[in-house]
Amino acid sequence: MPGFERGDFENPKKSAYSVERYDSSWELDYMKRLERDKTVAKWTKNHGIAIQYVTEAGNVRGYHPDFLIESRDGTKELHEIKGGQYLQNPDTIRKHEAAKNWCAKRKMKFVVITK
């Protein structure tokens, strides 16, 4: 039975914020993983990035990627957590393309994480 999977990840060691908010159990798992991952220096979900993309129907919308991450070596990445069944959705593909371009212009990397 799906419950409220939203919650607060408290006192993260690598985030600037007192809590990081998750909206699914996947996001929570990923937060735990980022905390353990030795290559990761900083991360947050509370980054306020909105990337414009054009939907299949021709509407412009804002896309808010999940995680902003800074590695120990200073590289920065956006990570999106996505269920495999959604990856072929045409608007998802467009979002991800827009995010790749957005990142490329900032010498960042866009990574889709799936389970």
Next chain:
Amino acid sequence: MYYSFAPYEQDFRAWWQSGTFPDVSPLTRDFLTHLTRKDAPRRLWRHQEEAVMRAVYAYELLQWNELLLNIVTGGGKTAIIGAVVAWLKCCHDLNKFLILCPNTIVRDRLEDDFKDAKVFRDFGFLPPGMEHFANELGLHVMEPGAGPQGIRDSGIVLGNIQQLYQSNISGQRNLAVLMNNEHRIAVFNDEAHNTPAAEYDNTLFTLKQIAKFRLDTTATPDRADGKAPDSKMIFEYGITDAQAEVPPIIKSVVVYQPKLASVQLTYTNPATGEKRTVDEMDEEFEKIEKGLSSTQWVTDPDPCRKQIRVALDRLQEQKRRAKMLAGDSYKPILFVVAITIKDAEQARDILAKEFAVKTLLVTEESEESERKEARSLGKADSEYEAVVSVLMLREGWDVPPVSVILLLRKFSSRVYGQQVIGRGLRLNMRGEDAQEICAIVDHEKLKHGWLWEMVGAKIKTGVDQGNLFGIEEDLPPKRKPQFVANPDLLIEIPEPTEEEKADFDDDLADIEVQVGDYPKWQQILDSFHYEAETEITKVEIERVEALPLDGSKFREIHDPPAIYRTGRAIDEPADPARLAELLKNSVRDVASDLLAEEGIGTHELGYLYGVLMDHVSKRLLGGKTVGAASPEELRHALNRRHRMAGNFKAMPGLVASIVKYRKEA
């Protein structure tokens, strides 16, 4: 709806968080400093302040003057409007503020807040030395019988947008008074775009000549007809944002669905005696919602009664919550949303006669006194415990004690679904410990999953009549406040190395000019190609490797789950009847989606569905009908539905042509 503000998001945040508001006029800077002072008599919520800041930023720095705030119901839009009025009055020398709304219910609420400059005084919006402006912000309400003189004399003019329509005498007169006497006004639309299109557009178009500034506020920017206002969206603050605040500023949603086997939804057309199951009602629900069907479908008494029982269980729980958590400071109300007036009448009768629940019925046929009654529901002197309506009670009807909503109807459009659920989201309790839910009684067969995802609901399935849950059990988890605890760990977002396009107007223009006219569309359809692709039909897993997350290089090797050891066919089910049903449903979804995108009404759904099914059997099933195809063929077709939708979408105008050059049946 177009989110215009995205490219300016980072710059705006930096500007706002600086606290010094660079690049705006000195007057505005002083005003914003005053607005954000810590000792205001009443402080704005963080998101209200953000909304005002965005409006200021968009107007002064981006020079946009037609703006839209997408703010959840219960998000305090009135105070935002009040603050923006104060800013324009104090800093931009605007002296006439026109506030438009869609109906009398919204108008009454705005009237309460703007009467005698109440909102300005409550929040202390006017800076020292400018307090006297309150005298110039008197209120005139445009309503039948009110003379036009008030429009000239008062700083704030409030009314239903119909009061400016050219189709009625007083509308012509009101608009003329404005146009002839004013040259610089600000226009505020509070949900007003949800009124019928043509007259609304005309009125706003006329007002553009004198409006120096316009702010639209709405919880649902996309109109039911698929169009959106022409203003620029500068803020999106949705249900889940408001629920994540500490403390939350609206209720969380918990959905209760009965066991499928125990409640079977069936319906009767009382005029003909025709019976239908819920699976056969999809199209009919959509037509009813669009006003294209006048059939008075009624939920059969047995399922209706059962759903009411489940809802009354929830009402009992909510009463316990009101008692234990809020000291009985409010009286929970059950809100039943029926399919048709006849359906509503039946629900009222069952509630009143069989369950002895005092129930109010509010429909288009109701008297004004009953509508008035709907507004005082939940107050100590109201005798009602339940209210039944069709779609009358939507935006503007804000009764926080609405604690349980029973959905007898299925929503097809996002707009109506959100509007109705929005009625149950205003909080009764305030303060740090406020934790409230709105309980929704739904049915799996109504397929509202999309709606529950939008409102971040918790879903409980298999709920039986008589199941009572503990008052704490379904409350949302308490959230901790989020603040910067360790500034060293903030991540700076790099500036782009090359210039980014400010907006997508060019791209969009390109998309629009390519709309084609295809009289010979059948030939085009027949040329669509669906290549044979490798399909994975069976999976066998030898071993499972676990990759530890601590950065070490070791992997753990596990045995695979037993079912995968000998090869397991994927893509169940194999039952041809079930597959055929899945295929038909997905083709119907594709058809409905294509119509929506081309802006064609669902009255063409049956026709387009026929064309698509014909296409499927020709191009994907080797000429066989769905009934005659094998499970493999059906699965093959099913797997290509996105591709099929993509083929049609790739040629704008194709669907319109299919409808225009109609194929004879």
